[in-house]
Amino acid sequence: MGDMGTAEDPAAFLASQRAGLAQAITAQIYAVTAAEMRGSTRGRPRAARARQIAIALARDVFEMSHNQLAQEFGRDRSTVCHACHLISALRRADGEFDSTLRWMESHLRRAAGFRP
Numbered sequence: 001m002g003d004m005g006t007a008e009d010p011a012a013f014l015a016s017q018r019a020g021l022a023q024a025i026t027a028q029i030y031a032v033t034a035a036e037m038r039g040s041t042r043g044r045p046r047a048a049r050a051r052q053i054a055i056a057l058a059r060d061v062f063e064m065s066h067n068q069l070a071q072e073f074g075r076d077r078s079t080v081c082h083a084c085h086l087i088s089a090l091r092r093a094d095g096e097f098d099s100t101l102r103w104m105e106s107h108l109r110r111a112a113g114f115r116p
Helices: 010-030 034-040 043-061 066-071 079-092 097-112
Strands: none
Touching: 010 034, 010 043, 010 066, 010 097, 034 043, 043 066, 043 079, 043 097, 066 079, 079 097
């Protein structure tokens, strides 16, 4: 994750918390560690896919920008764009995958304290 923001920068702190929440929920569901998702290398295919999903969920649920996501996930902006496009395409192609991500989005919203 990023530098966790500071009290002087509440927006950066909030972005960090939200990205961390997306990572934690995705890591739990896809049975990977948060450390694998945050690793500087691509890692196992399962961890890479979980990271892509967490990025897409953070963007969709929290409306984070590609630049914010790149900062919080320790990736280049182009990698974040690729993840968002890939997950979007997979959702369109696979109804079951889309259903799983909609379920994850609802849990992420609840965990963040958003109203249904």
